[in-house]
Amino acid sequence: MNLNSTRANGARSGNSRAKAIQPWAAVLGGGALAIYGLSRKSLGGTALAAVGALGAIAGAKRSTLTPTAIHVQKTFTIDRPAEELYHFWHNFENLPRFMKHLISVTTKGSRFSHWVARGPAGVPIEWDAEVVDERPGEYLVWCSLPGSAISHRGSVEFRPSTNGAGTEVTVALTYHNPVGKIGAAFAKMMGRDPERQVREDLRRFKALMETGEIPTVVGQPSGRRSSAVKVLHSMKEPEATQQLRKGPHEVQAAKLKPQFAGVQSGGVR
């Protein structure tokens, strides 16, 4: 697969999203039409309601509960030059520092990389990916290799913001028809709230690039927590951030120093 620009990539992603939305639009639109028709309380209205209801039913039939592809796109403005952000991202080994679901990425040359992600029930999922398009300082598109457990495609685009303060970074991720049981389980896990996942990954990327660290409160003291609060905390996003932090030695830092590089000796406490 070779793309000439991210514009083409965006268009393609846009299409797949439109397909995913279409049945629901029919359900909602049809439903609205049906309600409007009924509210008219006339013969014409009843006909309108019937048409709407049929549309809604057809839409519901076409939509299946398991999505064929998950597509997410998010944009953040980051107050760093595009070149710097591009280079940090292009070293895929940096991605696990801010992407919650990744354990590690190992690059093989400038085009190929091996990805290991947190899978369901703690079983890691691995796949290989290839850079399929890039323009230094502007965009980067990568794709999983055929036959991988995960059929994944990602792109990141860097545009100088209109007010000159920083770079607008758009990440688009697509996970296609998963292969096998593990793939299906992973897709399910990703599918729970992929929007939030990508948004929070990008938020961590922003913090890391702007300040050199990711804000956290995991590991700070507190009074006795009730069990309900403990469960809540174990589910919260920052916990995953901490897991990322535990293994900074696993990933290579490109420009930034690894986190937790130790502290200067403290006073007597």
Place this chain on the structure above:
Amino acid sequence: MKALCWFGKHDVRVESVPDPVILNPKDCIVKITRTAICGSDLHLYDGVIPTLEQGDILGHEFMGEIVEVGSEVKKRKIGDRVVVPFTIACGQCFYCKQELWSLCDNSNPNAQIAEALYGYSGSGLFGYSHMYGGYAGGQAQYARVPFADVGPLKIESDLKDEQVLFLSDIFPTGYMAAENCNIKDGDVVAVWGCGPVGQFAIRSAKMLGAGKVIAIDRLPERLRLAQDGGAEAVDYSQTHDLIETLKELTGGRGPDACIDAVGMEAHGHGIDWYSDRAKQMMGISFDRPFALRQCIQSCRKGGTVSVPGVYGGFLDNFPFGAAFGKGLTFKMGQTNMHKYMPKLLDHIQKGDIDPSVIITHRLSLQDAPDGYKTFLHKEENCIKVVLDPWEDRSLA
């Protein structure tokens, strides 16, 4: 260490908790020498701020000595005596660079919670609910302070802790409230609420050239302290019609600027106050904007309403028509602490102001739960409670 923890409405306790540790390379650990209870802590105590959790350590006004620094801390050193701003700011993002420090993009690890409620998240705050980051607070013996080179203000003079402690929140907060009024020489500024922030707003308005400051409260000791700061006192509980009273005091024009230093739990009288309170108790609305409504109603045409008082959620019966009809300007928000701290330290050093005059209660950390109670019910003429985390040596 010992720390004051929140367990529910009107239930705070001093507990033994683990010492804080460095979590990020730009963190430092501060051994706290003085800390205080803020009026806004009473909103937490009353349980009207969402996303507080059992066991959370409260407190956001504190100072002390740096005892540990992370590997990426360059300016601050072990042994530095510092006042810590209650807003946490990275110093690197768009907002910090615009001096909008309290809107920092990178200091709230729970930004997504605030984003869901407010559209976008402000900065992280110490000890002020998980929506604002869930950072452990400073009513404790130690605290972990992120971005050590950006926030903590080093105190090099021999000023006493009590004279500089309020640089951590209420003095800059009162000052920003006055600055937000865009005061021109001789302007009349009316201040609702003569608690600590109101007191500093009154004094700051004077420093910024206000011709007359009108202080509004119902507690005699607070009104007296406001008069000491140069204000004209109005006891609203003794006035038949506050808006008319303010008109008479301003030549019929109304104040040029009105400061709501009360916030979401206003006291008042009349039917709308009872209805606000009932709604807040039933959880229908968070906020009781009684003072804010009066600010809007009494402010002169084209004037400014400045809001340092904390609001958390939604307002009922907000007189937006009056605001629109009079072309009012609204200024508000958490304080951009880092912008004001050095300037206000200068004022203290020059002797322009002694912030410690507002202190009425000095307690040990162990007695903090009593301090909350006393402060909430305004018992013993309480205006400001300062805590010494080390006073009782058995705590050490």
